[in-house]
Amino acid sequence: MSYVYTVARLRGMENHILDSAFFSRLMDSAGIDEAVKALGETSYSQWISGANFDKAIDSEILATCEELKTFVPDRELLDIFRLPYDFHNVKVLLKGLFKVRGGESEGRRYDLLSKLGTIDSDELTTAIETEEYGFLPYGLTDLIPQCWQLWDQTKNAQAVELLIDHQMFRAMLKLAEGLNMPDITQWVREKIDAENLRSAIRLARMKYEPAKALAFFHEGGTIRPDDMAKLLSEPQETWSRLLSYKDIGRVLSALQDSGDMKVALSEVSKSLDDYLIQVLEKAKYSMDDPANVLLYLLTKEAEARNVRVALVCVAGGLDREFGRRLLSNGR
Amino acid sequence: MEFLGLSLALFGAALAAALAGIGSAIGIGIAGGAAAGVMTEDPNKFGSCLILQALPGTQGIYGLLIAFFVLNKLGLLGGAGAVALNWNQGLQILASCLPIAVVGWYSAIWQGKTSAASIQMISKKPEAMGKAIILPAMVETYAVLALLTSILMLMGVQVG
Numbered sequence: 001m002s003y004v005y006t007v008a009r010l011r012g013m014e015n016h017i018l019d020s021a022f023f024s025r026l027m028d029s030a031g032i033d034e035a036v037k038a039l040g041e042t043s044y045s046q047w048i049s050g051a052n053f054d055k056a057i058d059s060e061i062l063a064t065c066e067e068l069k070t071f072v073p074d075r076e077l078l079d080i081f082r083l084p085y086d087f088h089n090v091k092v093l094l095k096g097l098f099k100v101r102g103g104e105s106e107g108r109r110y111d112l113l114s115k116l117g118t119i120d121s122d123e124l125t126t127a128i129e130t131e132e133y134g135f136l137p138y139g140l141t142d143l144i145p146q147c148w149q150l151w152d153q154t155k156n157a158q159a160v161e162l163l164i165d166h167q168m169f170r171a172m173l174k175l176a177e178g179l180n181m182p183d184i185t186q187w188v189r190e191k192i193d194a195e196n197l198r199s200a201i202r203l204a205r206m207k208y209e210p211a212k213a214l215a216f217f218h219e220g221g222t223i224r225p226d227d228m229a230k231l232l233s234e235p236q237e238t239w240s241r242l243l244s245y246k247d248i249g250r251v252l253s254a255l256q257d258s259g260d261m262k263v264a265l266s267e268v269s270k271s272l273d274d275y276l277i278q279v280l281e282k283a284k285y286s287m288d289d290p291a292n293v294l295l296y297l298l299t300k301e302a303e304a305r306n307v308r309v310a311l312v313c314v315a316g317g318l319d320r321e322f323g324r325r326l327l328s329n330g331r
Numbered sequence: 332m333e334f335l336g337l338s339l340a341l342f343g344a345a346l347a348a349a350l351a352g353i354g355s356a357i358g359i360g361i362a363g364g365a366a367a368g369v370m371t372e373d374p375n376k377f378g379s380c381l382i383l384q385a386l387p388g389t390q391g392i393y394g395l396l397i398a399f400f401v402l403n404k405l406g407l408l409g410g411a412g413a414v415a416l417n418w419n420q421g422l423q424i425l426a427s428c429l430p431i432a433v434v435g436w437y438s439a440i441w442q443g444k445t446s447a448a449s450i451q452m453i454s455k456k457p458e459a460m461g462k463a464i465i466l467p468a469m470v471e472t473y474a475v476l477a478l479l480t481s482i483l484m485l486m487g488v489q490v491g
Binding site for chain 2: 002004005006007008009010011012013014015071287288
């Protein structure tokens, strides 16, 4: 199967991506029943049964991945997208086991496991609980024992999570480099930058010193961890200017313009997600660029995120204007 | 050496038909891949896709036309028997075939790529069919120019 076919088919599938007009309508729903009725006209309808919207949204993305698997020539492109869900599952399982070891019999949270990972969640659960890590990919074979060791030494779940995230980005970069597609590798590096920037904003709020914060930043981005850490010694309003030599720097302008830090943080987080889509958008002008596969998946994920935000706002009776600001500009 | 002129001329005709035909086959294959992708999602676009897919096929026809022209000039059509050609005349006919052979081959592949892009365009904007045809048709211009060049050159070669 060639990428000409793949990209053409994706162009057809893009017609079914929900647009801003639909989300506006969803946000204007009087109640959850009306919102569900609106979703009934979309591809989400086949998954909605009862009130478990999260499962329905995950099922939609999973179905998309499965469909793409049938015609995308390089499976690794899908794996790059799905890999964070594998590492999310590892975190959920390990944290559960840490709690069980600590005496909490109800520590396990299988309900938080995602089906979107490349490794079947049941197989992953069995592997981790029986300590049979040998077949696990992406460096998990070595990572999980290291996590146990770190936990035994520190009892610090955050440190373990950080160790897992470091490995996740290493694995993503390795997968991307193996594909020999410069745009995809660049996207992974930008994703690392985006994650590091999110960490920097959180660390700045907690008033971390640059030297102590260095360990929180992942290697492999276009901005070195050292430079990320240096940001912490500067006022957040100046970060956008300090990073103006990078495209991602402009995403931080919300920190400069907004007086309300809480609003600014949510704006930046949303802008970083949008930015990661924009990085790949030049692929839209090519009829056979493999980056279109990742672009489609990210757009679909942004759509799913928007559905989730809209449903939470409608069901919880939250401020609709705040909800609208949280919507990504996926399409 | 007696048949060298005829051989060179026939080689030219073969190149015109073969290279332009190969280019068209590749171009149509590329556009066909895109058409299949679009039609998987929306089978109703068959008509539009077919028109755009067929566009890179013209170079193959131009190549065939030049091959017929050469065969006719050599007297190989109609059973009258081949005309006598010296190697210099044969080489002139071979050279006359090269524009459509080379340009036809290359332009058909690029026209196929442009057609594929246009097919992707109509998948999102079916109302832009007119524009979608014009874009690959621009590539066609150069195949037509090459065809004219080959015809004019062939007409200038004196045989018999």
